[in-house]
Amino acid sequence: MVINPELSVVVCVLNEEESIDLFLDTLTPILEQAVSSYEILFVNDGSTDKTFEILHQKAIAPDSHVRLINLSRNFGKDVALTAGLDNVKGQAVIPMDVDLQDPPELITEMVEKWRQGANSVVAVRSDRREDNFIKRKTAMAFYRLIGRISKVDIPQNAGDFRLIDQKVLEVVRKMPEKARFMKGLFAFPGFKTEYVYFHRPQRVAGETKWNYWKLWNFALDGILGFSTAPLRIWSYLGAGVAVIAFLYMAFTIFKTLVLGVEVPGYASLISLILFFSAINLIGIGILGEYIGRIFEEVKSRPLYVIEGIYDSHDQQAEASDKCA
Incomplete structure (x- = not known):
């Protein structure tokens, strides 16, 4: 495990045992080519299946690039992502989903734009063909509304999938609000921003954890959090x-x-x-x-509670204990 890797990838998971191996098999070769060093930081947000066991074994394996933060219970994706951002070690950070709907192939282009001077590289969906009619129309209405009433320029059709450097990360870490609309928090710092465009594919495994009620509350947090x-x-x-x-x-x-x-x-x-x-x-x-x-x-309650942080050093520590 590199102490200060060039890139950290933050992945929040909730009951994703079916997706982890496929995700790592797809992501790892791309990271090997794109950057000199990296870490993949998983945040387990209260999973009840075998997600923790699978990630724990991968994290403590010798010379593993995987680290694991295990939260004490489910806190919600935006809070879990905050826990990941608070504990990354990389010079740049990319939050992304484990279901491969955020194409790992874009990472090479994002890293290149970052090396050319961009502080933030935002991945924007070029279309929403995979969404049903209701979701497309409600998403369009939401982005139009928040674009007009918010003082922060929040990109349309952009999720958490983006690259941010240490300048942006430090500002995001200083925003402690409890109702966390991460798209707005990522956009708030400003700095030099570039964009990459992609067509979002279908989920490769597992089931989405979002429903219309959660999406409604998500939109409400965005509107009330970034506008009066x-x-x-x-x-x-x-x-x-x-x-x-x-x-x-x-x-x-x-x-x-x-x-x-x-x-x-x-x-x-x-x-x-x-x-x-x-x-x-x-x-x-x-x-x-x-x-x-x-x-x-x-x-002023804490945003999250961490049960433990696991990486390859845990395995080394266990071996040292056995030798002693």
């Missing part, structure tokens, strides 16, 4: 409703003075009450989302 626009919108909406209410009040007074008092309609009254009650509840809900995030931040 939802709060501002309700300020504008409140002002607009107040103007309409004032005009309606003036019209009612004028109508009463000119035409006399009419019996008010029950249906219109109930409709107005329900409408404004709904607006109030939605506004309170938006406030609650922000307040909930403030509550999580002020508790």
Whole structure:
């Protein structure tokens, strides 16, 4: 194991026993050609299958390039990725998925752009043909929305698969927020950024851990974490409703003075009450989302808990103990 390798690859895994061997068989030859030295840092995010056992054996093997961080339970992918970024040793870092939907072949091009002076090299999906209609449309709507309301330029159709150097990594490490929208955190530092484009293939093994509910919460974290626009919108909406209410009040007074008092309609009254009650509840809900995030931040609990870190030194230590 090289102490300060040229490149670190961070891979977060959750119940991926079927994908690990194929992933390493595909990735390792590419890394051997692309860089002078490397490490592959797996972060086991509370797997319940044989993922830990498989990775543990690979990590403690003599002269292994694999390191393993085993979290004490499932903390979620973005937090697991943070644990990996906090413990990498490489001069540059590439987070990627174990399912080979992030093509390892792009690493050579990413490293080349980094050597030419780029601080960050972002892999962008050139199309989303593999996604179903609903996912394509919702993803498009999300990226358009966050692109307009966020002050940070977050690339569209880009995931965590990218290369970042030590400058970017140090800034990311200084951002301790609990609700971690990693695409935004990676984009926040700025610096010189280059792009590579690819067509994302189907998963090679196992099943995705994402569903529509998780994707919704992921989008919500991104919007609320990188914009105060939802709060501002309700300020504008409140002002607009107040103007309409004032005009309606003036019209009612004028109508009463000119035409006399009419019996008010029950249906219109109930409709107005329900409408404004709904607006109030939605506004309170938006406030609650922000307040909930403030509550999580002020508790200052650790983002993650590490059960252990394993590499080839563990095997060497065990051999030394036996000799002693």
